Amino acid sequence: MREDPSDAPKRAAIYARISADSEGERLGVMRQEEDCRARAKREGLEVVDLYVDNDISASTKSKKARPEFERMMSDARAHRVDVILAYSNSRLTRRPREMEDLIEHHKRYGTRFLTVVSGDDDLSTADGRMVARIKGNVDTAEAERIGERLRRHKRQMAERGLYRGGMRPYGFEKDGTTIRADEARVVQKMSKAVLAGRTLASLAKELNQKGSTTSTGREWTYARLRDVLVRPRNAGLLSRGRADRDPKDFEIVGQASWKAIVSEEEWRAVRDLLTDPSRRAQDGNETRWLGSGIYTCGVRTDDGGACGSPLRPAPYGGTEKRGHEKRYLYRCTATAHLTISSEPTDEHVRAVVAEMVRDPRVVASLVPADLDLTEDRERRTVLLARLEQTERDYDADLIDARRFKAKSEKITAELQAVDARLAQRLRRSTASPVLGAADPGAAFLAAPVDVQRALLRSLLRVEVRPAIKGAAWTSDRLRITRPGQS
Template structure:
């Protein structure tokens, strides 16, 4: 009689965690190589890879949240994974506080930990935990030493404010300090144009038509122009990183003279890094006055331009028609041509009113603006203090992230208010002309859209009379700020 076979034990469900602090190319090749090595190790151990958690271009000691790491911890707590595979222990932690949190979680959930380079990390025994803490202490020392070097370098850079070499920056001579005036004028013009509501693509089109080339002798494109306008050096500042990426920080005043004032530069940064900014060059927003500015009178959603089919083989005499439609539901539309013509005339008359012009061109250095500047300086000091507390071990990564997020939210609100003031002042070419109404009507579409957004809120109401699809009564026009 044969002995019945015992059922095979279910394979261990493992999580692979990969991380790289700085992905300079943006290709994610570092984490891909780590994942391949970790998969090989899991296969040798006979473990099933249940999930891969990646944090690309995220430091383990910067204080920035690690979404992949946090998701992995949640799955460990939920019992979805029973083991963790990493390339090295320092991919998981580089701070002792986070290590202790991980050790406690591993003990409570019998978590197995294996690494490609450091071998098994047995957190179930006192000796294994001691080894893990020794590795963690070494990583913490490396982190602290690196932070000291970085802080000294930042302080020195802020003190010196010197050009640190590299490719000739657009707007400056090869010494990186002296303005190349023709190019500096392009930066000033483009800054004002973008703040006045012009799209990057439209500004590039004008620059190329006028024969202005980049420092590399090429024509302008929207991405390149955006990168040039976001540079802190334009405002005479030294910065670490770039304004449209995580980790950006202004660290001091440069030795060269600013090309644009700091308020204008910050306003451009706020505008061009806004995640709500629409960048689709084929969007109807770029071709029609009211797209995403007009509002639906039924539900309050924005409206967009939508066209009906033009002439075809079966309808040779049908003209192409454009309507504004509610983006939330198919319950409201209005013809584009007559609506835009009417709104343009109303806006032209409004900007001829000296009181409206005075409100839109109020001095930037008002009491409110001064208070915002002072508050922003105080908040920047608080953010620096949080980092010092984190480096000293007084705050965990989670505490630093929460405190930073709260303060950063207020900073963003202040930047938005300052940007709005500067943007209003950038409308001056229209508002300061002898006839602002005519200047508005003659302006490019993107400038008209900016003026409209600054002075008038347009709400489209449903038709009230059968057969009457357009009338001025369908438009509720309200002055901005009322």
Template sequence: MGDVPLRCGIYCRISEDRESEEKGVTDQEADCRELVASLGWQVVDVFIDNDLSASTKAKKIRPRFEEMMRQAEAGVLDVLVSLSNSRFTRRPMELERLITLHDARGTLLYTVKSGNDDLSTADGRMVARIKAAVDAAEAERTGERVARAARRRREAGELHGGARTFGYVHKSPLGYCQEIDPLAEKALHAGKDVLLRTGKVSKVRKLWQEMGVLTPFGKEWENDGNVARTLRNPRIAGLVAHDDEIVGPGNWPAIFTRAEHEAIVAALGTRGAKGKGGPPKARKYLLTGFIFCVCGNPMSAQVYIPPPGKSGGYSRYICIKQRGGCGQVSRQLPWLDAVVREWVCGAIEGRLSVPEGEEGTDPNPALEAKIRELEAEIKRVQGGQRKGIYTDDEALEEIIPMRQQIQALRSEQGDLAKQAALIPVDREEELEDWLDDDPESLYERIAILGRYVKRIIVKPVGKGGSNGVDGPPIDAVVIVPRG
């Protein structure tokens, strides 16, 4: 290329940036620029993937790495520069991609600390592959150490990683999650009251916007899914959780009580769970999850819209034999929706008698006693683990089933707590929301339905009747109210 300087792309990456300050990648860029200047080359672009891993276990795409590769493959870059080989990648398969790039374009790889492997020779490629294998193994060993340490912290009731938690003072002198933020605490309790009263996450978001509270990263609350995930976060209730299961109490102050947390989880359902930004897309029909055949099998919605000019369309709830049902009961979807719609209207307006729970039958004390018994047994096993009586694997085999039992008992408590924590609703507003046919309001109507209806049982209409047409006897549908 004569006197024309080589065109360089600098790549910087750090796996974890808890403070979101990008100090690590900024330092990498400065070192890389110093190397490029010493060689008399030209920096064309800087590609930064902050807070992204390049290990074999990583699932997220590194967008700037991909952009750098596109430019190099297009012949825009002559040299790729990074702090070390491990900043480029810890994946042997990605190294092969870089070797292919060199073969096709002659693109060079330079690093500040790992040397410059000559990818044009067999020995150079061998050395680069050995480095990549070593980097991959080190990343995996680090992951194993981190997982073991996190498990130990969970068992001790300590925080074990994760993003900043709304409700607590970040960089508190008392330690992370040890000091409650008064304004955020007020917002959380106000949001809880709104959620339990209305069932609407959107109203909580609007309330927080009006209060002027910001996310832990200083941004406005613009996404209902983020609000839902925040409200259901077990940390706010002082609880240690792993893989969506409560492990036990944490060693930091709680903002919500356990009963309030369970009530919130029950009110939210699946909204904002598992990192999703909102309710699952699979829920399309009002009665799904509430409607059962008399045989005990959940009924499914089936809708078929024929092509233009064709007949034979249908929409119905049906007991499907292939899913364990009797296959003999079905109802027209619009008809059954209308029956339930009218029943709930009556319940909201007070025209129906919805039975209350019997006095003196509160199962909470018994549930709590069983939970405490299981928690005591878990502590006993953990003590034996520390003394070497149990191996780690043996302890986990004992502990995991007990945690699953606790989770089921807590779920029962959640249903009870939700009912106990509900604030009287505005009946006129609730009726208006219930009668809203906008598809976007489906989840609001499902929330209202769940406040009044426990389940709906559909019976066969008998000989000479019809399961699948409008107008079967009303008494062939039994609506079980939520007591």
């Protein structure tokens, strides 16, 4: 983009950009810089600054900011540079709207735009601006064609069940299809632990303590572990989108070419647990309290029932800064009309659970003797086949849109019911390691708090009754029952 070079200014900025540099070696932008410096030397320009946006696209689909581009344009508006030099027009922008911004910029500030290979357009004339706009539209179309080819290639690979590339997925080798045994065992163990009621925060902490890292060598966090466990690839499935971020755009494409690490039923049960909004709201921090959200308020209401609101810990007493021990009460979350000291309450409930899990009959009630999922699995296969046939009938105009919608919704509803039933049975079958110990009671008392909480939820309901005014703590305030008891 160039007008009459007479009396041309001499201060030049070089802009270099490349869309993809996954290895971070910057070789592409280095080549652009070399060619631009050679052009500047031929033109007698003084290069006063270099602006580099590496591994950032300039297409209409890109959502990444280009900080160096913005800095360069700010410097040009401040008249710190008079010429902007790039390898090609497409390095500056592939967006028609940005091309209009460059034309307007030239009109207001007089900045010249030169390129190594795209030619120089005179933005001070109508014909020059027309040529610049045509080149911009050609660059945009080429970027969109590249995107279409890449999407079509990935879709074809998905339809064939092939790996579509990217960062090495945890549990697999670099090829994305060969299972890495040690990492696969972690996925299997963590999946079962989640189904058993363990929290992601506690599991991530345990993995870090054992020296385990992610596929990129980073420490585990709640979010990183969750991202690994909700992936359909764990069950040997290909998908589009992410169920944990935008369920509407998420779709299972089909079976992958690699073997599954966990069964599809187990993966679906884990995914449903970890994408439950209520779990995400309360599972971000390490668990400290046995009864938080589990114990309920037993204050009687006007209709004769119990308040039933969950209890949460609340501090009371002196502050740590003043050398006083901070203590905690469990408090009703509804109106704070009931409190109870947390420490003796938790100690008593732990003792009750420890004694219960020493009873073989209790263990037997928690661990099903056998887990036969055959009937539900076969029903699921039949329903999927019906759904596919319904779609084919609609495509062939054998049924109208109203009939297609009604049939699809009915089949989908039954599918969801089957999946929920499978998930529930899998969660029951994934018993805590506590139950398999020689002394389940001692194992329970020695287990992490989130393990204890999971078992407590399965075993008991704890209702806290109001205290007698002036009386000390007593276990009589705790109404402890088994699920289903009145």
